[in-house]
Structure formats: structure tokens, C-alpha cells
Amino acid sequence: MITVEGVTKAYGTTPVLGPVTQVLAERGITSIIGPNGAGKSTLLTIAGRLAEPDTGTVRVRAGDGGGPGELDVHRARSSEVAKVVAVLRQENHFTARLTVRELVSFGRFPHCGGRLTATDVAAVDEALGFLELTDLQGRFLDELSGGQRQRAHVAMVLAQQTRYVLLDEPLSSLDIRHAVRMMRLLRRVADELGRAVVLVVHDVNFAAAWSDRIVAVRDGRVVAQGTPAEVVRDDVLEEVFDTPVRVHVLDGVPTAVYHR
Amino acid sequence: MAEDTGTRPAAPPAAPPVGAPGVRPWLRLGVVAALAVLALACYLLLFVRGSFEFAIERRLTTAGAMVVAAFTQGVATLLFQTVTQNRLLTPSIMGFDSVYVLAQTALVVVFGGGALAATDGPGKVLAQTLLMVAFATFLFRWLFSGRRADLHVLLLVGVALGMAFDSLSTFLQRVLSPADYDVLSVRLSGRLGTADAELLPWAVLACAVTGFVVLRRHARLDVLELGRDTAVNLGVDHRRELTLALVCVSVLVAVSTAVLGPMTFFGFLVAVLTRQVAGTHRHAVLLPMSFALGVLVLAGGQFVMEHVFYATGMLTVVLEFLGGAVFLVLLLRKGTL
Numbered sequence: 001m002i003t004v005e006g007v008t009k010a011y012g013t014t015p016v017l018g019p020v021t022q023v024l025a026e027r028g029i030t031s032i033i034g035p036n037g038a039g040k041s042t043l044l045t046i047a048g049r050l051a052e053p054d055t056g057t058v059r060v061r062a063g064d065g066g067g068p069g070e071l072d073v074h075r076a077r078s079s080e081v082a083k084v085v086a087v088l089r090q091e092n093h094f095t096a097r098l099t100v101r102e103l104v105s106f107g108r109f110p111h112c113g114g115r116l117t118a119t120d121v122a123a124v125d126e127a128l129g130f131l132e133l134t135d136l137q138g139r140f141l142d143e144l145s146g147g148q149r150q151r152a153h154v155a156m157v158l159a160q161q162t163r164y165v166l167l168d169e170p171l172s173s174l175d176i177r178h179a180v181r182m183m184r185l186l187r188r189v190a191d192e193l194g195r196a197v198v199l200v201v202h203d204v205n206f207a208a209a210w211s212d213r214i215v216a217v218r219d220g221r222v223v224a225q226g227t228p229a230e231v232v233r234d235d236v237l238e239e240v241f242d243t244p245v246r247v248h249v250l251d252g253v254p255t256a257v258y259h260r
Numbered sequence: 261m262a263e264d265t266g267t268r269p270a271a272p273p274a275a276p277p278v279g280a281p282g283v284r285p286w287l288r289l290g291v292v293a294a295l296a297v298l299a300l301a302c303y304l305l306l307f308v309r310g311s312f313e314f315a316i317e318r319r320l321t322t323a324g325a326m327v328v329a330a331f332t333q334g335v336a337t338l339l340f341q342t343v344t345q346n347r348l349l350t351p352s353i354m355g356f357d358s359v360y361v362l363a364q365t366a367l368v369v370v371f372g373g374g375a376l377a378a379t380d381g382p383g384k385v386l387a388q389t390l391l392m393v394a395f396a397t398f399l400f401r402w403l404f405s406g407r408r409a410d411l412h413v414l415l416l417v418g419v420a421l422g423m424a425f426d427s428l429s430t431f432l433q434r435v436l437s438p439a440d441y442d443v444l445s446v447r448l449s450g451r452l453g454t455a456d457a458e459l460l461p462w463a464v465l466a467c468a469v470t471g472f473v474v475l476r477r478h479a480r481l482d483v484l485e486l487g488r489d490t491a492v493n494l495g496v497d498h499r500r501e502l503t504l505a506l507v508c509v510s511v512l513v514a515v516s517t518a519v520l521g522p523m524t525f526f527g528f529l530v531a532v533l534t535r536q537v538a539g540t541h542r543h544a545v546l547l548p549m550s551f552a553l554g555v556l557v558l559a560g561g562q563f564v565m566e567h568v569f570y571a572t573g574m575l576t577v578v579l580e581f582l583g584g585a586v587f588l589v590l591l592l593r594k595g596t597l
Contacts, residue, residue, distance in 0.1 A: 078492065092490065096482075096485045106483065109495065114482060115479070160494075
């Protein structure tokens with residue numbers, strides 16, 4: 001469980017987040033939704049320690065019960081946190097020219113410090129297989145399409161074998177086919193590998209169709225949370241997005257219509 | 261699902277890391293290193309006229325200077341480009357050596373030329389180097405810890421800072437007495453051919469220490485090159501590693517400038533060649549490769565210059581010209597991207 005407590009963040013004098021006190025779920029997929037500039041990504045990157053909060057703490061439970069209790073994400077040793085929480089931003093541009101396999105192997109760095117053991121090689125193979133990249137493993141990243149590259153980055157954070165996987169807009173710049181494929185893979189990551197996946201999603205309907213929990217953010221505060229059925233409702237979404245929304249239940253999934 | 265991957269099996273496989281194309285980068289490194297040794301040997305031993313002992317002593321000093329130059333410029337530039345995730349900037353372009361020149365000049369202005377002559381004990385040299393290192397590290401860490409700084413802004417800031425420091429140095433040099441200026445200019449105008457033999461052992465020592473520190477962190481450098489966010493995600497203390505790398509760069513540039521005088525584009529040339537030739541992103545190969553390539557270029561170049569073109573002092577000029585040309589080409593190509 002990731003526990004965000006009293007977190008605030010301001011850029012200059014403009015407050016962008018908080019105070020937020022929020023528990024991000026232990027298992028399954030949690031989606032963070034909200035309008036542009038609401039502080040979704042800021043919340044995610046602070047939880048993933050890519051950004052420091054001005055006040056407040058983020059703690060994660062490291063072990064299964066009886067384990068070493070909780071880690072303060074921002075104060076614990078960076079190398080320890082990296083074995084528990086993995087976080088991926090939406091844009092990743094590298095100056096180094098890497099193959100898919102080299103990139104995914106970097107995910108093992110927290111465990112092996114750069115010297116891959118047999119366990120690490122197996123973990124890399126597993127992550128590659130899981131994201132259907134085994135055939136592409138020798139290709140350079142700049143030879144891949146956007147969707148393939150996105151999967152390669154996700155494979156890297158999967159190879160990290162952390163309990164928590166935080167993804168900032170993994171669907172950005174993917175077409176519907178690749179977006180659906182990515183969500184299906186993330187669903188399997190949550191169900192089959194037992195990881196807790198937290199993502200920032202722009203499209204409410206993707207969040208509704210694939211998440212276990214949805215957290216809605218507006219003006220730097222959590223304004224609604226719960227299961228898709230509880231959050232994806234006319235009144236809640238209109239409040240969050242400040243736009244008229246009609247929600248229909250299609251095939252058992254609440255679906256928001258907001259295009260007109 | 262095995263969560264206990266932190267425990268390593270007793271016998272790691274001897275195979276090279278999968279993903280790297282076999283051992284080829286190591287082979288390439290071996291070939292370049294052999295060529296570098298060959299070039300050095302050619303320079304030292306061939307075409308000796310007159311007294312062998314006299315010639316070899318002079319040539320050994322120059323060879324020592326070349327080795328120091330290759331190491332300091334090559335490693336410093338590579339390191340700098342890695343931690344700033346940038347293939348165009350070099351410490352010299354960003355004005356690191358201008359900081360050194362300014363520090364030396366300020367020292368003479370404040371304490372007089374006698375001070376500089378009297379400070380030739382290793383302790384004093386160490387003290388002023390540390391001062392310069394601290395200043396440069398502070399300045400450039402501040403510059404590079406900003407988020408997503410624009411390349412062209414950084415370049416502009418670096419060139420402007422370098423010019424500002426140079427102008428300040430020139431101004432301070434104007435107000436010096438001729439005697440003091442003389443002492444200073446000897447200190448500042450190192451050349452390959454006229455390197456100070458007494459400084460060389462210290463320079464080599466500094467190189468060895470820095471090299472040890474840097475090479476030990478080669479895996480972390482691989483991660484740093486992926487950028488701050490990825491490095492933090494993978495558990496690397498980005499702030500600490502960046503600072504440490506910049507300290508090493510400052511030390512290397514200080515040594516290089518002290519022994520050889522300012523060089524702007526040689527390091528850039530070596531870094532570009534290194535990444536082309538090495539064919540890998542791994543610093544375990546890249547770092548020694550930059551050293552070997554630097555030696556090869558300098559020793560080979562000096563050999564050709566002396567015995568083919570009969571132009572002994574011209575090598576640095578030619579290298580700077582070549583490096584500058586490559587820099588402009590890459591900058592223009594980058595500019596259109």
C-alpha cells in the first residue's frame with residue numbers, strides 16, 4: 001500500500017498539489033484521472049519520488065506482512081526504494097543508443113548493480129516475453145514504433161520486479177489498438193504477477209473499463225475516489241471536468257459520453 | 261513469482277551480458293589500445309638523430325604530456341557528456357578551463373608572482389586546485405540540476421561564462437607587473453612539446469586517482485546516461501553521482517590545463533570518436549577507449565607532424581581545427597533536428 005500523507009507541492013508561488021492524503025491501493029489497477037493541470041502527474045511523480053513534495057510524506061509497505069515494515073519513499077536509501085517502487089514518466093529520450101534487451105536489462109540494476117546474474121537474465125526474459133517483445137529484443141529503440149517503444153519502457157520497469165508500478169500516461173500517443181493492447185497487458189501485470197499498478201490516464205473510458213479503483217483529482221485535490229461504478233457518474237465527472245457528461249452503461253461498463 | 265531476487269546465486273554465468281553483441285566492444289578496445297601503444301612506441305623510438313639519451317629524455321616528457329592530455333581530455337569530456345546527457349557540450353566549451361585560468365590569475369593578483377613561484381609545493385598546488393574544483397563544481401551543478409535545460413541555452417550560458425571569465429582574466433593580467441605576468445604566462449601556456457617535467461608525476465597521480473574513482477562507478481554511469489528520472493527510478497542517488505562526476509571533471513580539466521594549457525576541441529574530437537568506435541553504451545569499455553583513442557590521436561598525430569610535415573608545434577592547432585569543424589558539423593545537424 002502506498003500512503004500519501006499531507007503532501008503539498010508548489011511551483012514558485014503557484015500551488016499545484018495538495019494537501020493530499022490518499023491511500024493508493026495494494027493490488028490491482030488504480031487510475032488517476034482529472035483535467036489538465038489538476039496535479040495528476042505531480043501526484044504520481046511525487047509518489048514515485050521523481051519529485052520532492054514541499055510538505056508531507058509518502059510511505060510504502062515494503063514486505064508481505066512480517067517483512068521490514070514501511071519505507072519512506074523520499075528518505076529511505078534510493079537503492080532500497082528501487083526494489084519496491086518503479087516509476088515511469090511519459091517521455092523518455094535517451095542519448096545512448098540501446099537495444100530493447102539492453103534497456104530492459106537496466107531494470108535489473110537495483111538488484112544486481114549492472115552485473116547480470118542468471119536470476120536477472122531470467123527476469124529480463126520474463127519481462128520481454130510478457131510484453132511480447134522477445135522477437136524485437138535485438139532491435140534498437142530508435143528503430144521501433146511508438147507503441148513498441150512504450151512497451152519496451154514498461155518492460156524495463158516490470159523487470160525491476162517491484163511490488164508497485166507507477167506509470168505516467170502510458171497511453172499517451174498510442175492509437176486505440178495499441179492503447180487497448182497496453183491496458184490488457186497492464187491488467188495481466190496486475191492479475192497474473194500480482195503487482196499494484198497505478199497510472200495516470202486521460203481517457204475516462206479506459207480508466208472505467210480496466211481499473212479496479214479510480215482516483216479523481218481536480219485543482220490539486222482528490223475530489224472523488226472509488227470503483228469505476230462509483231466515480232464514473234454524470235454528477236461526479238461534471239464536477240471533476242467542469243464539462244457536461246452523460247454516462248451510459250454499455251456491456252456492463254460505465255461509459256462517459258462527453259464529445260457533444 | 262520470486263521476490264527474493266536480491267540474493268545472487270553463487271556462480272554467476274561467465275557469459276557476457278546478453279544484449280551486448282558478444283565481446284566485440286572489448287575486441288575493439290584491444291585493437292585501439294594496441295595501436296595506441298604502437299603509435300607511442302613509434303614516436304619514442306624512430307628517427308632518432310644524434311644522442312639517443314638526449315632525444316629519448318625529451319620525447320619521454322612529451323609522451324608523458326600526451327598520455328596525460330589524452331586521459332584528462334578524453335575521460336573528462338566523456339564523463340561530462342554522460343552526466344549532462346548531451347553529445348555536444350564539453351567541459352571546455354562550458355568554460356571549465358576558463359575558471360582555472362581565472363583562479364590562477366586571481367592568485368597572482370592577490371598574492372603576487374612570488375607567491376605563485378613559491379607555491380610550487382604540492383600542498384599549495386593542491387590547495388588552489390581544490391579551490392578551483394569547488395567553484396567549478398558548484399557553478400556547473402547549479403547549472404545542470406535545473407530541469408530539462410535547453411541545450412542551446414546551456415551552450416550560450418557556457419560560452420558567455422567562458423568569455424566572462426576570460427575577459428576578467430585578461431583584465432587582471434593587464435594590471436599585473438611585467439615580472440608577475442611573466443611568471444603567470446609560463447604557468448598558463450602549457451604546450452605538448454614544452455610540458456613541465458616536474459608537474460607530470462603529480463598529473464599522473466591525479467589521473468590515476470580520478471580514473472580509479474570513475475571506473476569503479478562505470479555501471480552507475482551507464483544508468484546516469486539514461487537521465488535523471490530513469491536513474492532515480494533505478495535507485496541511483498542522482499544528485500550525489502552528478503556532483504561526484506563534476507568534481508572529477510573539474511580535477512581532470514585543472515590537471516590538463518596546468519600541464520598543457522587550454523584545449524577546446526580536442527576532448528570533443530576524442531569523445532565523438534570514442535562513441536563511434538566503441539559500439540557500446542557501457543562505460544566499462546567507453547572510458548578506457550577514450551584514453552586509448554586520445555593517445556593514438558596525439559602520438560600518431562605528433563609522429564606524422566614531426567616526420568612527415570616537419571611541423572612540430574602544430575599538432576594542437578590541427579587537432580583544435582579538426583575538432584572545431586566536427587563540432588560545427590554536429591551542431592548544425594543537431595540544429596535541424
